[in-house]
Amino acid sequence: GENVEQHPSTLSVQEGDSAVIKCTYSDSASNYFPWYKQELGKRPQLIIDIRSNVGEKKDQRIAVTLNKTAKHFSLHITETQPEDSAVYFCAASKAAGNKLTFGGGTRVLVKP
C-alpha cells in the first residue's frame, strides 16, 4: 500500500522566515496531495491541496510543489507568523480509492 514519509519531524523558525516541509510517497498511482494543519487538541484543517496535473499551487503565504517523477511534494510557508505554529500533515490519495494516507507530521514552532 501507499507509504508517505514526512520531514522534518520538528521545525523551529524565526518569525518572518520561511518554512519548508517535504513529503515523499511510494505509490505512483496517487494523484491528490492535501496538506492539513492541526492545532493542539483540534481537528486537522485543510490548508492547501494539489492534484497531479499541476506542479505548483499558491495561496497567499502558502505554496505547494509536486514532482511526480520523483514522487515528492513540499509545503512552503513564507513570512511565517506565530499563528502558523502547529503540526502540519501531508497526505496522499488515489483517484480510484479515496482514503488518505498521512505522513508522520511536522511540528512547526514560529518564534517571535
Added chain:
Amino acid sequence: EPEVTQTPSHQVTQMGQEVILRCVPISNHLYFYWYRQILGQKVEFLVSFYNNEISEKSEIFDDQFSVERPDGSNFTLKIRSTKLEDSAMYFCASSRDRGPETQYFGPGTRLLVL
C-alpha cells in the same frame, strides 16, 4: 460554513466495554470516513463508507469495529470490546464525492480505555 460534528468530545471506558462514537457529516456529502490518531502519532485510516456499505477498510478495522448510518444524518463507529490500545483520538471525515476530493474532518472524540 458547514462542519462535521462529533459526539462525545471525550469518552472514558473500561477495557472490554462497548463504545459508540457518533458523527454528523456535512449534509450534502456522500462519503464518510473514520480515522484515528494515537497520541503523538500520525493519523491512520480506519474505514470509508458509501451508499450504506463499507467501501474500504484498513487492517486496523477488525471484527471489533463496525460502522453504521442509522438515519439520514448520523454516522457511527462502534467498538465492541475495547482494548487499552484503542485509546486514541477518533476523527470522522466526509467528502462530497469519491476520488481526489477534499475530506473535511470533525473535531474528534478522545477515547481513553482504562
